[in-house]
Amino acid sequence: xxxxxxxxxxxxxxxxxxxxxxxxxxxxxxxxxxxxxxxxxxxxxxxxxxxxxxxxxxxxxxxxxxxxxxxxxxxxxxxxxxxxxxxxxxxxxxxxxxxxxxxxxxxxxxxxxxxxxxxxxxxxxxxxxxxxxxxxxxxxxxxxxxxxxxxxxxxxxxxxxxxxxxxxxxxxxxxxxxxxxxxxxxxxxxxxxxxxxxxxxxxxxxxxxxxxxxxxxxxxxxxxxxxxxxxxxxxxxxxxxxxxxxxxxxxxxxxxxxxxxxxxxxxxxxxxxxxxxxxxxxxxxxxxxxxxxxxxxxxxxxxxxxxxxxxxxxxxxxxxxxxxxxxxxxxxxxxxxxxxxxxxxxxxxxxxxxxxxxxxxxxxxxxxxxxxxxxxxxxxxx
Amino acid sequence: xxxxxxxxxxxxxxxxxxxxxxxxxxxxxxxxxxxxxxxxxxxxxxxxxxxxxxxxxxxxxxxxxxxxxxxxxxxxxxxxxxxxxxxxxx
Numbered sequence: 001x002x003x004x005x006x007x008x009x010x011x012x013x014x015x016x017x018x019x020x021x022x023x024x025x026x027x028x029x030x031x032x033x034x035x036x037x038x039x040x041x042x043x044x045x046x047x048x049x050x051x052x053x054x055x056x057x058x059x060x061x062x063x064x065x066x067x068x069x070x071x072x073x074x075x076x077x078x079x080x081x082x083x084x085x086x087x088x089x090x091x092x093x094x095x096x097x098x099x100x101x102x103x104x105x106x107x108x109x110x111x112x113x114x115x116x117x118x119x120x121x122x123x124x125x126x127x128x129x130x131x132x133x134x135x136x137x138x139x140x141x142x143x144x145x146x147x148x149x150x151x152x153x154x155x156x157x158x159x160x161x162x163x164x165x166x167x168x169x170x171x172x173x174x175x176x177x178x179x180x181x182x183x184x185x186x187x188x189x190x191x192x193x194x195x196x197x198x199x200x201x202x203x204x205x206x207x208x209x210x211x212x213x214x215x216x217x218x219x220x221x222x223x224x225x226x227x228x229x230x231x232x233x234x235x236x237x238x239x240x241x242x243x244x245x246x247x248x249x250x251x252x253x254x255x256x257x258x259x260x261x262x263x264x265x266x267x268x269x270x271x272x273x274x275x276x277x278x279x280x281x282x283x284x285x286x287x288x289x290x291x292x293x294x295x296x297x298x299x300x301x302x303x304x305x306x307x308x309x310x311x312x313x314x315x316x317x318x319x320x321x322x323x324x325x326x327x328x329x330x331x332x333x334x335x336x337x338x339x340x341x342x343x344x345x346x347x348x349x350x351x352x353x354x355x356x357x358x359x360x361x362x363x364x365x366x367x368x369x370x371x372x373x374x375x376x377x378x379x380x381x382x
Numbered sequence: 383x384x385x386x387x388x389x390x391x392x393x394x395x396x397x398x399x400x401x402x403x404x405x406x407x408x409x410x411x412x413x414x415x416x417x418x419x420x421x422x423x424x425x426x427x428x429x430x431x432x433x434x435x436x437x438x439x440x441x442x443x444x445x446x447x448x449x450x451x452x453x454x455x456x457x458x459x460x461x462x463x464x465x466x467x468x469x470x471x472x
Contacts, residue, residue, distance in 0.1 A: 058459070058462055058463050058466060059462055059463065059465065059466020059467070060466050060467060061465065061466050132386065132387065136386055140391070144394060144395055144398060145398075145402075147395075147399075148398045148399055148402040148403050149402070149403075151399060151403040152402060152403035152406050152407065155403060155406075155407040155410070156406055156407065156410045159407060159410040159411055159414055160410050160413060160414055162414070163413075163414060163417050167417060167432060167433055168413075170433055171410075171413040171416075171417075171433050172410075172413075175406065175409050175410075175413070178409075178455075179406065182455065185459070189462065189466070252410075255406050255409075256403070256406055259401070259402045259403070259405060259406045260398070260402035260403065261402075262401075262402070263397070263398045263401035263402030263405075264394065264398050264402060266401075266458065266459075266462050267393065267394045267397055267398055267401075268394055269462065269466070270461070270462045270465040270466055271387070271390045271393075271394070273390070
């Protein structure tokens with residue numbers, strides 16, 4: 001029943017998704033450090049890449065959730081996985097183009113669920129697993145993260161209130177390096193595993209692995225590599241929205257936000273909750289705005305993000321379902337190939353579009369003027 | 383089957399607060415302690431960013447705080463590794 005050509009294509013596509021996941025989410029770990037100047041942008045993404053790699057080896061609980069807890073593995077075929085990945089990648093790239101830090105995890109899960117439903121109907125989806133391990137954590141995690149970050153921010157300012165603001169800034173910038181590293185580690189632990197889960201799902205679907213298997217070592221290694229390279233490339237657009245758009249961040253707030261994100265993500269990962277690191281990081285950043293007197297949270301930016309979050313699962317599911325329809329209509333290996341060629345073409349198009357309003361390590365910290373791309377090009381800005 | 387795992391939820395909130403807010407607070411306490419001593423704002427100027435105040439006790443407390451933070455992180459990561467790799471190794 002196995003089809004190795006399709007399997008190889010699916011694995012490559014999954015690693016491609018992992019790559020986009022890395023560069024979409026660099027911002028979650030490093031946005032605040034970059035915004036406060038704790039780390040130079042390029043160093044930040046390099047450190048984050050290495051730690052994502054390490055983090056990927058830390059735990060396997062989330063991979064198990066994705067591989068066996070969301071859809072009925074008996075009904076999943078390789079075509080379903082390929083179509084699901086297509087949905088996830090397309091949604092991820094579109095939100096990146098607009099600089100919205102939406103959830104890569106939801107894009108992936110939405111895509112897989114959409115294509116599963118298109119293939120075998122709603123009963124193939126394990127709704128209880130989906131709601132209890134994905135949707136409820138998605139709603140709760142930003143709230144908990146905001147709470148923890150607000151408590152942290154308040155106590156950091158309280159404890160250091162008699163220090164000069166320059167000394168305080170200096171100290172917390174050092175602290176931020178540590179906390180940002182922990183977020184990168186946590187990100188690897190949570191997000192690299194999602195792709196491991198999907199590849200494991202594909203291997204189970206192909207009959208290569210028995211149902212309920214753990215991810216084999218080469219899968220872990222490949223995913224760790226893909227996500228760390230993606231992280232190193234850096235999603236400067238999202239870094240900018242998170243670091244400059246949401247709240248103006250000082251280094252104590254940055255440290256509080258990162259500590260909160262790292263703690264929540266690591267804890268949830270070890271319970272097997274595939275939560276969105278994006279949701280957690282955003283919740284934390286809002287929390288630091290709430291925990292400091294006089295800080296301003298740009299609720300309109302937060303609202304725009306929340307809207308994108310609501311749409312992520314269903315939109316990716318629709319794209320996933322459509323991709324399945326197309327592949328099924330054509331049939332066999334050719335169907336999957338057509339899907340992936342269309343996907344590659346679309347990626348090229350989105351990348352081309354993004355060039356016209358480029359955000360990179362040079363202008364990532366330019367003054368927030370309400371748009372992702374800085375209003376005026378600032379050639380000499382650091 | 384319950385939709386919310388309350389056992390996991392309270393653990394995430396409580397340990398989240400301890401690790402996510404408590405550890406940075408201990409770091410801050412260490413920093414504050416480090417800044418005590420003769421070389422405070424009065425002598426070094428109000429816009430000084432010098433972190434080490436020069437008090438021996440302050441430095442000792444600071445080192446203790448930083449060690450506690452590092453130990454807690456190390457232990458936490460070890461726990462995550464333990465939980466994430468159940469005894470049933472392949």
